[in-house]
Amino acid sequence: MQEFTVLERKESYFLCRKGTGHCRIIIDENSQTLPLGTFMLHAEEISDRYTHHANDSVFRLLMPFEQQGNIDICTLATGRKNHFVYKRCLQLGGKWEPVLNEWVFSAAIKHEVDKLAEQINSELLYIEATFNETIKLTTGPLTLFGYPLVKSVGSNGRVQLNYGVKLTAGEIVCMPADTVQTIILADSKVQLFVPKALLELSSCHEDFLCIVDIEKKRKPRKKPTFPW
Known part of the structure; x- marks a missing residue:
């Protein structure tokens, strides 16, 4: 989960603060009810300057705002170090747990984690x-x-x-x-x-x-x- 401060609702996105900079969360079925304020959210970065016509970071919620408090977890062992797999784990809001030697995610996005696991463990x-x-x-x-x-x-x-x-x-x-x-x-x-x-x-x-x-x-x- 990542901390966002939702500052203002625009026509197609929320203007937010994350860390020391500003970013956006797109408005879709998962974020329709997102209120203003500071929250820990399961979000995926989807920044693309050509699609979004901006240089700031753009995120989308991985689950509806009402389900963001889900504390159940799932884990993923990624095996060999891989730059793109590492980036994808961060996009999914994963956190590396050195004790487990695995990535830890919210169980609410288990379908995305399972998809990544299938790719890593393919032939x-x-x-x-x-x-x-x-x-x-x-x-x-x-x-x-x-x-x-x-x-x-x-x-x-x-x-x-x-x-x-x-x-x-x-x-x-x-x-x-x-x-x-x-x-x-x-x-x-x-x-x-x-x-x-x-x-x-x-x-x-x-x-x-x-x-x-x-x-x-x-x-x-x-x-x-x-x-x-």
């Missing part, structure tokens, strides 16, 4: 990604379908790949600067396991995938048991 495909151009990243870690490729970086810029990731051609290097720059050279090939649903889900695709060829490969005889 594992073994793929090979061929990078047709050199890619340089400075804004975040190098990922494929949300899975970070690099585990650590040596003093010489050489990288150690994450468990289950195999570089079969080319090179990945990290260059120290004001911000760390990760470079994967053209014609590099990377192999890893990816759940089928995430492979097909456009929201789990990096922007640079348009210059990457993806090919399904025969699975190794021994599938790795991921340690997280």
Whole structure:
């Protein structure tokens, strides 16, 4: 749940304050009866500057206002670290519980949590990604379908790949600067396991995938048991 202060009702949205900034909650069947005031709400961020014609954050309630006090919970074990899965858990108002090693959500959105679980636990495909151009990243870690490729970086810029990731051609290097720059050279090939649903889900695709060829490969005889 997230705290919102509802300041004013407009024609199609509520003007709200969240933290130190302003945001909006769209008016739909779940928020029709939302009053002014400060509340803890189950909400999902759906910000899209092209759809909503604004740069502020936009949210929608995940359940009717009258049901927002539901304290029953459900949990989700997400397995391997994944950037897009992490973002989706936050969008659903989830909270990471280190004692359980799982995400905790309101049971009122169990249908959304179950959907995410099905995607994460869908059939594992073994793929090979061929990078047709050199890619340089400075804004975040190098990922494929949300899975970070690099585990650590040596003093010489050489990288150690994450468990289950195999570089079969080319090179990945990290260059120290004001911000760390990760470079994967053209014609590099990377192999890893990816759940089928995430492979097909456009929201789990990096922007640079348009210059990457993806090919399904025969699975190794021994599938790795991921340690997280």
